[in-house]
Amino acid sequence: MLVLEAFIKCIITYTLLLPFTSADVSTASFEEKLNLKLLPKDYVLFSFNFKLKSDNIISSSNALFEFKRHNGFSRSIEPLLTKNNVKNLYIKFTKGHWDSQKWGKLPNNGWSSGGSGVEIWAMMEASNKDEVIKNWNILMSEVSGLFCSSVNFINSEKITFINDIQSYYDVDLLDHIPITNEDNELFFLRGSLANEAVCTENLSPFLRILPTNGKTGLSSLINGNRLFDSYWNSMSIDINTVCTDESNCYLDTEIDINFVVNIPQALARKERPTPKPVPAEELQCDPSKKLTDWECFPLLSEKTYSFLLSDIFGTYINDSNRFNKEQVSSISITGIDDEHWSTGIKVIPRGVEDKEEIERLGLLGTSNHVYELKEHQKTNYDIYIGTTDNTKVALDESEYPPIYVTRSLTGDSQDKGVMRVAFTNPSQQREITIRYFETLPWFIRLYVSSLKINVKPYKNLNIPKFSGDAKDVILKTDVKPSIIRSAPLHMQHTLRIPKNSVVMMTFDFEKPLLNYEEYPPDSNHGFEVEAAVVVVIDESYEEKALNGEFKGHLKDHNYIMRTSTLLLTLATPDFSMPYNVITITSTLMAFSFGLIFNLLTKRVVTFEDSKKLVTERPLVRLLKGLKLKK
């Protein structure tokens, strides 16, 4: 009895003391940032960036009970990873079209957005591929529950194993990944669902991962109405397992939410939620066109305007980041010059709720357009942006994308077609090396052997044109053909695009029929084919990274982008007549069998003999006998 009592006491003291003993080793942290980038033609890109670090995820072995402390880090993520032996997990929800001709490079060099739909990358530890696929399927159903998305449809029919990891992943980080079993390998997988509808139910899990829960700090601005009413939006979460030593590992998580909004439209939406014509007194007419009392061609956009973030989002920024006292939340505005643009912050103290009173509050401006939310009390913030000439937004030379890619399906029939990919290198100074990463579903029977490639100049300039064999453009090809109903076609071409030229690749393909139950309910709509991934490689960097002389981050050197998704129409059978087909075919088969069986089993005789033979048949004789008896 005494022993037991002592034991219980021991446990209680242990439990009570534990938080204090391990409090100082917490590595958990949370940072948040918002960047507004003004784009030409009145577009603005909002980039929310949240960085989370978890506590040590390896529980010390001498602990009697496993106490996991989360310090604001979402509790749902860690079991998701450890249970399925996942080391890194990148999930990207994207919707819309990023117009790189107008808007330049993708935010964050393209690393925080995916192809239209859902895209998932995972680094997994396993002994073989079957085990990976098994774990992946479990992971997908869990992710699908967590993010309310149908990613559980990404099964072995859709996933690809990535070979050239160095183009997609910082190779030096591999050393920091803990491997539980020495015999196991790391596999890097990718799967995606094309044109999966991304909407509010996918956003709220993202916000729930944040310690602020989308209620305070910068995340209080984000709401589904605004985010999904944009021209292009992407939400991504990158989870990396990083170990400093064997017993110290943490989850490094980065959440990026980017979207592009057209300012006049967003403001008009606030003023006139239902579409109504602009009142006459507010109408700005184009003086260069016909202008009478009755006719007015409206100006495409106003030259001068000013707005507050609350006009666009409908709310103020509620409070600042309270989790990290060193790293305060910051808002920066880029892509503007001081001459024509002005910005400012409005600090709305606690208790001030009257609209007019808020309007009267003064603005504070900084010269570098960076604002920090410093007040450590309940305060609302608002950001002001105004311009005298909205055309004075220009992209830097370095902000233009190094490549444009278009991919399309051609061909007029439903049984075959041609896939055409065109890579454009607009640069007149240097040639670029790219990796073209393609995953196609098994029901595209692509003939890799039918590849035709040609090189054309992009613009007619005086620089020398590409001369040489177009086949030399391909440096390396890696193809894994599809397997019916179990694996997609995966091909990766490494290409060198000469300066100022367009490289066009075409592939022939055929389309099969599917079984009737495999067609979607709206079978004539077609099937979505996921986007291809194109990485522009910094070759010198990659060489260094492979040799272990690591310099800088991969994400600063390689530019990644996705093509648009494709819509593939398949030939459809007539779904209404399965019974007809089955019965008619069977009838025909029985009919021809009968005819031939009949001939094979019968004797050939002359017509005269046949009469005699017929009368001697047992059945005929029996009938005759019956007749006689009567």
Place this chain on the structure above:
Amino acid sequence: MASFYTNGLFIFIYITTRYFLFPHLLKMFNAEQMMLQYIDVLFNTPFISYKTLKECILFTQFKNNGSNLNQMPLYVSLFVNIPEQLHFYMFALIDMLTLLYFLKLDIPHCVSTSLKTKFWIYLFNPLIFLNLIMRTQFVFTQFFIIMALYYCQNYKLNKYHVYKASISIAIATYLDIYNIGLALICLNFFKKFNQRKQSTICFITALTLLYFISYRINSNFIDNVILSCVLFKEQYPNIGLWWYFFTEMFQEYRNFFKFVFNGYSYIFVIPVFLRFKHYPLQGSVILFTWITMFKPYPTVGELGFILTAFVSWFDMNIIENKLIMGLLVMHSLVLLPVFYHLWITVGSGNSNFFYAMTLVYVIGLALVLLGMIKSLLYNEYISINCDDKNHEEDKSDKKLNLVCV
């Protein structure tokens, strides 16, 4: 002497037009794009098309398994070593050899087809020619079948001919598993038990060897070619009965019906073997026709072979309803590509139109088959019941009125 030169000139013209001029003209006018794509569905299946062959050749470099590599490894490795420009001439060579063996084949005495007629029949068969232009694998299969028949027929000339025959049959079976029944029918050629034994053993050894070598080259061929063909995994519309049936068939019954259909196409192997003991040449054509009707991936190229054999090896005088037969076949051959085009490209018809035409095609084939059997049975009656003396008189006097009971 003069006729020798005319013949030489004639053969020269034949070779240049068939193998050089026509293909070149077709290339010049971009036939692939303009015409051949419309009849693609008739001649090509994934298992015999030249496109697949090219894909297989490419993937000999990569060593990756893919389910669309539907060609036999040995067939592929034959073409790997030939530069791509000369591929067509390989097919042309085989086609020429086919013609040679076809001409050398002894025709049954009841059929009076001259050498010249046979030559014209083969030459002007558009189906065989288009098959050659499309460079399908059936050019090879057809060659090995005809070669096997030739060696079977002339097994007495040379003791090695038995082996040659069995090996050709084994290769034909290797290229298309559905030809396996022909091996049994060909045993009827050999009169002695010893030769039959030799032939059987040789056939089995050759086939095993072929499969073994293929397995060493690429072990995935079992899945990708044989099982994929037999279990109808590549669902492309073709002129057979399987594609629509299995697209519409309910999931639970699919495997059962695949089993039934396969059994169905082999159902007449033993009956034909037993019934036409004395007519193995015709018997093999009859079996081949039956299997073509009900195999998963039939093509019109096979019809070309069947029609050529039908016209030259069977007594056409006995066969009735030749007009209906011909019209049915023509009707389906014309309307098959038209309805396919309407369904797939134009979109103004649906799959039922094409399906209906495949039914007509099969009925046409069934009538041809019926004609073959009837002609053979009547011939048999005449050769058994009418002595040589009477035979001449009978023929001249009146036509025998025969019936089956």
